[in-house]
Amino acid sequence: MPNSTERVERLSPATEQLSELARTQLGNLSAAQQSAGWRRMQGALNRGSWRLHLTLPRALLVTAAILALGFGVGRLALRSSAALTYELDGTRSTASGDVPVSERTRLLRFSDGSEISMQPGAKLRVRALSEHGAHLSLASGTLALNVRHLPQADWSVNAGPFLIQVTGTSFAAEWNPESAQLRVKLDHGSVEVSGPLSDEAIRLRAGQQLFIRLREREVVIRDIDQPAPTVNAPIAGVTPEKIEPAQPTPEASAKMSSRPQLSWSAQLAAGKFDAILEDAASRGIDQVLRTSASDDVAALADAARFRRQNTLARRALLAQRQRFSGSTRARDAAFLLGRLEEASGAATQAASWYERYLAEASGGTYASEALGRKMLLMQNAGRRDDSLVAAHEYLRRFPAGSYAQAARTLSEKP
């Protein structure tokens, strides 16, 4: 506060009064403004705005340096090994960015053999891909990672204010931003979790799980077969009590150990595809497809797709359509059957499944994808009129969709 003895300028009474008005009326940041501002800032940081704000002379110096080094750097870049790529729903990508949120479990396969299974609704961003790994950001939901143990493997997952650093390992991570709770469950290998509640990174060993409740400032490490710690609120709504055991046949029950078994949906979310396939085989595939609940059939279809057991995946999807006709899963199965047919080179059958999906679920999750793929299939088959109809339809419905550019190119061709 300025004191009167050092006052060197005199304000008129009216100016003093207006200044007082400004001091009292302005400059108060509400909690809502602060929180909205932080969300915006996070967006900027995620888009890579950690940039140097250069003054003009510095910018000129930097430009000169870049030009001077450009040739050498270019040569080095050519020599260096390529960054990892990943495949999602049959599409290979080398770019960082958001993985579209889905109502189904999705699998990202990386070129080094590592895999990430995203539980329905999980929001994931691939922030950076390198030669030895990837840097991922989990905004919310559950991931299961199976990272190949390779020399120099370098993987990390951001979950809220926490950073999980990984070498070769298999673990599941779940982050709930609303309740600020993190859960990390480690099957093999080791991970380190750093964040606000501990000066040192917390190291987990195989067979342990970590629960962090940020607001309660609580960190608990337990063996993997132990239940979640009993505190006021469950961790992110997925306590072991909520995981329903599978409903095995009497024959299969005899083969089961005394250890409680997770539902197939939970195993799928944990990336345990082989366990689902083995369990289904032990129960009998026909029996499973005839009697299991819709979510188990969907989990089996996904596990088979992710393990490229296309015949089994096709059978499970067809069973889903026959037994649970009219359900969302049955409609989605039409699209997934289209993907399977397309992957096996049966373009006509694939297009037919896409059309069926679009007829049954014109506003469905996969509508853009189905229409876009149908358009490309028609184009590849030389059916120009049909592909043009699909392109116009696509541009009308999804002008900013991922096939919009292809549709525009197609419609502009003479």
Added chain:
Amino acid sequence: MSALAKPVVRLVPPASPPTDNARLVRGVVAKEPWATQQVWELYAPMVFGLLERSLGPAGDAEDVMQEVFLRVYSRAHTINDPNALRSFVYSVAIRILKWELRKRRVRRFLRLSPSGELPDPPAPAADPEHRDLLRRFYGVLDRLESQERLLFGLRHLERLTVQEMTEVLGISAATVKRRLTVASARVAELVDSDPGLKAYYRQSRGALAE
């Protein structure tokens, strides 16, 4: 083994949030989300206060605040003394504020808006009856040179001492005093020549007298 015999490690975190600035600065340099968020939580109110009071109720303070924090995060590696984190954030905010005031001055000079003034945006923070007054008052401040405007704001809206102003601006006390005198006289003159602002003063003085 019974459930109770299973090993459980419970780490007891400190009762209050970590206040170790060195760790916080290291975290920001390493781009750790917890650290960037903590810096935001700690200093966003201070920065916003400075910006909105200096720029006025034009709704730009939140945008400029984003720029301030991006600069803070990207320049955190230059902090030599982590205990000076608050001063660092404040000095970054002042630098960007200076730049923003200059930009606005140039925009007005180039008449980028039809009236040569920035358009009237909403002023949600102020009471409705005071919005127009604040717009008029900041319209007056907009007519100052950018450095005088900055000095006026720091002195009369932020209540900094001359000594503090010399430290944050890196100019001599004599310059601060000389420029402030000019700025204050100019503001007084402009306020007195604005009938709306003058009427407000008379009205409030009357209310006080009653």
